[in-house]
Amino acid sequence: MTTVLSRAAVRPVAEPRRKPYRAERRPGKLAYLTLAGLAVFSGFPIYWSLVVASQDNSVLGAVPPPFGIGSHLFENLDRAFGTVPFFRALTNSFIVSGAITISVVFFSTLAGFAFAKLRFRGRNAMLLMIVATMMVPTQLGIIPLYLIMIKAHLAGTMYAVIAPSLVSAFGVFFMTQFLGEAVPTELLEAARADGCSTIRIFWHVVLPAARPAAAVLGMLTFMTAWNDFFWPLVVLTPEDPTVQVALSTLASGYVQDYSLSLTGTLIATVPLLALFGILGRHIIGGIMQGAIKG
Amino acid sequence: MRSFFHRLDVKGSPYLYVTPFFLIFASFGLFPLAYTGWVSLHEWNLLEDTHPWIGLGNYTTLFTDSSFWNALRNTAQIWVLSTVPQLVAALFLANTLNQRLRAPTFWRLTALLPNITSVAAVALIFSQVFGKEYGLVNWVLGLFGAGHIDWQAGTASSQVAISVMIIWRWTGYNALIYLAAMQAVPRDLYQAAELDGATGFQQLTRITLPAIRPTVIFTVIVSTIGGMQVLAEPLLFGGSSTTGGSDRQFQTLGLYLYEAGFTRFDFGYAAAAAWAMFGVIVLAAVANYFLTSRLRRS
Numbered sequence: 001m002t003t004v005l006s007r008a009a010v011r012p013v014a015e016p017r018r019k020p021y022r023a024e025r026r027p028g029k030l031a032y033l034t035l036a037g038l039a040v041f042s043g044f045p046i047y048w049s050l051v052v053a054s055q056d057n058s059v060l061g062a063v064p065p066p067f068g069i070g071s072h073l074f075e076n077l078d079r080a081f082g083t084v085p086f087f088r089a090l091t092n093s094f095i096v097s098g099a100i101t102i103s104v105v106f107f108s109t110l111a112g113f114a115f116a117k118l119r120f121r122g123r124n125a126m127l128l129m130i131v132a133t134m135m136v137p138t139q140l141g142i143i144p145l146y147l148i149m150i151k152a153h154l155a156g157t158m159y160a161v162i163a164p165s166l167v168s169a170f171g172v173f174f175m176t177q178f179l180g181e182a183v184p185t186e187l188l189e190a191a192r193a194d195g196c197s198t199i200r201i202f203w204h205v206v207l208p209a210a211r212p213a214a215a216v217l218g219m220l221t222f223m224t225a226w227n228d229f230f231w232p233l234v235v236l237t238p239e240d241p242t243v244q245v246a247l248s249t250l251a252s253g254y255v256q257d258y259s260l261s262l263t264g265t266l267i268a269t270v271p272l273l274a275l276f277g278i279l280g281r282h283i284i285g286g287i288m289q290g291a292i293k294g
Numbered sequence: 295m296r297s298f299f300h301r302l303d304v305k306g307s308p309y310l311y312v313t314p315f316f317l318i319f320a321s322f323g324l325f326p327l328a329y330t331g332w333v334s335l336h337e338w339n340l341l342e343d344t345h346p347w348i349g350l351g352n353y354t355t356l357f358t359d360s361s362f363w364n365a366l367r368n369t370a371q372i373w374v375l376s377t378v379p380q381l382v383a384a385l386f387l388a389n390t391l392n393q394r395l396r397a398p399t400f401w402r403l404t405a406l407l408p409n410i411t412s413v414a415a416v417a418l419i420f421s422q423v424f425g426k427e428y429g430l431v432n433w434v435l436g437l438f439g440a441g442h443i444d445w446q447a448g449t450a451s452s453q454v455a456i457s458v459m460i461i462w463r464w465t466g467y468n469a470l471i472y473l474a475a476m477q478a479v480p481r482d483l484y485q486a487a488e489l490d491g492a493t494g495f496q497q498l499t500r501i502t503l504p505a506i507r508p509t510v511i512f513t514v515i516v517s518t519i520g521g522m523q524v525l526a527e528p529l530l531f532g533g534s535s536t537t538g539g540s541d542r543q544f545q546t547l548g549l550y551l552y553e554a555g556f557t558r559f560d561f562g563y564a565a566a567a568a569w570a571m572f573g574v575i576v577l578a579a580v581a582n583y584f585l586t587s588r589l590r591r592s
Contacts, residue, residue: 027393034390035401042407042466048430049419060428063436107314114311118304126312133319135515137575139523140568141326142551143333143561148326164322167315195300198307227412229526230548234556247414251421252534258422265415272410280403287406287467288474 112175216286338562352566388472405466417530
């Protein structure tokens with residue numbers, strides 16, 4: 001405390017006041033107004049789905065439309081769970097996303113370790129290939145992929161959804177970047193001098209060090225898998241769907257039942273909103289980190 | 295003996311660690327993509343047992359089908375309608391976020407919130423918002439004395455509605471990407487500009503934009519690749535109909551492929567459409583790369 005005071009006291013009074021530069025300047029009202037606009041823009045559609053999901057269909061046609069939360073939410077939830085197999089869909093989505101997440105994180109860390117810390121012939125070429133494959137629209141291979149799944153008698157099962165997403169080029173790249181900095185090479189050399197095999201180094205040194213990045217990659221992967229639409233829609237049936245496929249069933253009614261379909265979107269979105277609420281700041285950190293390096 | 299295993303471990307194990315990735319990616323990523331080319335050269339219907347070779351037959355049918363060109367045009371229009379406002383807004387948003395704000399994490403969370411909502415959910419929510427009878431937008435228009443618009447019926451109106459869905463989901467995400475790049479710009483550049491009396495807008499266009507140019511090019515290319523594959527929004531907006539409206543007014547290339555493959559089960563033709571789409575994506579990405587790198591330099 002005393003040091004702070006004395007230092008303040010020593011500062012010459014006549015020091016010319018520097019104009020603070022941009023990033024250091026406190027933003028004005030306009031900035032907060034813009035951001036408030038952003039909050040409304042981002043939040044309103046989600047709030048609106050809650051409004052519609054909690055109203056009776058007959059009320060939605062009123063002028064002005066209701067903007068508050070109504071009393072029919074549970075009734076609509078009941079109808080939604082009765083119309084499409086949502087319990088099954090939620091279970092399936094958790095299984096699919098969970099399995100994909102574990103697999104992507106494990107294989108990415110393994111390959112990332114090799115690329116970041118081990119020397120082998122063809123390393124740079126392979127890494128370049130991985131970066132290039134990040135841009136390949138693999139979705140376009142959907143026709144043969146479907147043929148493969150039929151041949152393997154996997155069409156309609158969760159295995160068919162999981163298999164193509166078991167690895168991710170982005171994941172390998174992300175872990176390579178992280179492990180390159182997080183694990184000191186001297187530590188690996190010391191372990192090796194002690195006669196440690198590479199797999200033991202991976203298990204005891206690299207895996208613990210990779211934990212923060214693995215968590216971020218895990219969350220991003222889980223979100224992507226949970227929200228995946230096209231391939232599950234193609235390969236699954238309406239009777240045994242993921243949540244996103246169940247949503248498409250709700251949208252295909254002849255008469256648009258909006259409180260029903262938006263109740264569905266609520267069911268599909270709430271698990272991710274919960275995840276986002278708890279771990280959102282880390283997810284943002286991961287996206288921004290990936291952006292700088294990518 | 296021990297040293298032999300040690301050497302084997304050091305030399306060989308790296309390949310073991312990267313193999314799972316390449317093996318799985320090759321079988322479920324690259325192989326299907328290449329096999330698509332093979333399938334596209336056959337009359338290949340899922341419901342029939344034989345698949346006769348027809349050479350480039352599927353491609354000649356494809357390129358003479360007006361629905362294909364219609365889908366290509368719609369895809370390009372929706373891409374422009376959604377990407378240009380989205381990236382410009384993201385840039386300004388990132389610039390706003392790149393200050394010493396109170397509660398910076400909160401604002402970043404609000405920016406990313408739409409992106410964690412699934413495409414299917416977004417499409418359903420906005421189908422209600424753009425509904426003809428009870429839609430929110432039509433109600434607002436009514437307040438200003440405008441009549442109800444049947445958003446699905448028109449070419450322009452339906453494509454605007456679909457673009458709004460894409461804009462809503464991706465603007466905040468791109469803003470965060472830009473923000474990350476902006477934070478790496480050296481602070482003293484702004485300090486110098488400030489001393490020379492540059493306004494905030496001048497600083498954005500003269501310092502920030504040139505400095506984050508690689509990131510801008512990156513986002514343009516990524517949204518090109520994404521934009522050429524748009525499928526869920528038009529599918530669900532049309533009530534799960536694969537034609538994209540009664541006159542195909544909002545059928546995208548992705549939807550066109552889906553229609554051929556999974557409603558007519560004409561896999562050969564759908565595969566040809568997929569390869570054509572791949573060509574379009576590559577061309578569009580390369581064109582955008584040169585366009586954006588030229589624009590920024592001048």
